[in-house]
Amino acid sequence: MPTVLGQNQYGKAETRVVRVTREGPVHHIRDLNVSIALSGAMDDVHTRGSNAGVLPTDTTKNTVFAFAKEYGIASAEEFAVRLARHFVSQQETIHTARIRVEEYGWDRIPATGGAAHSFVRRGQETRTAQVTYDGDGESWQVLSGLKGLVVMNTTDSEFHGYVKDRYTTLPETRDRILATEVNAFWRHAGRPEGEKPDWDASYERTRGHLLAAFAGTYSLSLQQTLYAMGSRVVDQEPGIDEIRLSLPNKHHFLADLRPFGLDNDNEVYFAADRPYGLIEATVLRDGATAAVPVDLTNLP
Numbered sequence: 604m605p606t607v608l609g610q611n612q613y614g615k616a617e618t619r620v621v622r623v624t625r626e627g628p629v630h631h632i633r634d635l636n637v638s639i640a641l642s643g644a645m646d647d648v649h650t651r652g653s654n655a656g657v658l659p660t661d662t663t664k665n666t667v668f669a670f671a672k673e674y675g676i677a678s679a680e681e682f683a684v685r686l687a688r689h690f691v692s693q694q695e696t697i698h699t700a701r702i703r704v705e706e707y708g709w710d711r712i713p714a715t716g717g718a719a720h721s722f723v724r725r726g727q728e729t730r731t732a733q734v735t736y737d738g739d740g741e742s743w744q745v746l747s748g749l750k751g752l753v754v755m756n757t758t759d760s761e762f763h764g765y766v767k768d769r770y771t772t773l774p775e776t777r778d779r780i781l782a783t784e785v786n787a788f789w790r791h792a793g794r795p796e797g798e799k800p801d802w803d804a805s806y807e808r809t810r811g812h813l814l815a816a817f818a819g820t821y822s823l824s825l826q827q828t829l830y831a832m833g834s835r836v837v838d839q840e841p842g843i844d845e846i847r848l849s850l851p852n853k854h855h856f857l858a859d860l861r862p863f864g865l866d867n868d869n870e871v872y873f874a875a876d877r878p879y880g881l882i883e884a885t886v887l888r889d890g891a892t893a894a895v896p897v898d899l900t901n902l903p
């Protein structure tokens with residue numbers, strides 16, 4: 604039976620681009636997920652295998668990074684309009700461009716001197732709690748926590764001086780983005796009986812310590828930042844003896860714009876979602892015994 608080609612489109616889906624704009628020490632970020640679908644005179648590639656009219660999807664991805672550098676990202680709409688106009692006007696075979704953009708909102712982390720380059724992603728976190736008790740007053744275990752608290756520093760992060768073996772390719776860096784999703788559980792000392800504890804206030808303070816330590820730490824590794832975050836909680840909260848932190852390193856790689864004759868002075872990043880480094884540790888009050896589960900992934 605003869606066949607005909609129906610509706611078709613192609614392009615690069617989900618290019619994750621982060622654009623940093625610096626006004627001295629004050630940084631601004633736009634964080635987009637851009638999906639491009641192009642259509643037009645594409646019969647030949649489907650039916651005859653001729654690529655003569657095909658602009659590679661890889662090129663469409665590169666265009667996203669190059670435009671982020673050259674024009675900045677004033678808004679999702681403006682950026683998408685510019686891309687759509689470019690593809691349709693530059694390539695004869697492309698008649699229609701559909702650009703979809705998701706934008707992730709970030710707020711500045713308040714309350715620290717370093718907040719000008721420190722951000723927390725809007726509306727992501729979940730507060731968690733786990734209580735166990737077997738009738739014996741000594742057995743109370745109250746854990747409070749959070750997951751999905753996504754934070755970013757656009758400077759004050761370095762990573763160098765690490766072990767290099769024959770498989771190491773990572774370049775050393777003196778200025779990188781440090782971003783992570785904070786997943787944490789902390790254990791309250793003592794019993795929850797007696798004077799009614801104000802759990803909500805305790806949660807807000809602890810969350811505040813985590814954010815302030817993330818923003819305020821000049822980081823030589825995510826491990827160092829983790830320890831600073833945990834220590835701040837235990838130091839500042841006498842009622843918390845232990846905190847377990849699980850921090851995925853949300854890597855942001857500088858987009859290589861040299862092939863297009865553009866420099867990239869820490870302005871345009873590719874936000875990779877996987878694989879990711881996973882940095883996990885417990886921070887304890889000296890003398891306390893570790894009791895928070897090591898693996899937080901399947902907890903509430």
Ligand SMILES: O=c1[nH]c(=O)c2[nH]c(=O)[nH]c2[nH]1
Nearest residue numbers: 762773823824825826852880
């Ligand atoms: O902060 C970091 N810690 C690491 O252990 C590590 N490993 C890596 O490749 N990048 C990073 N970054």
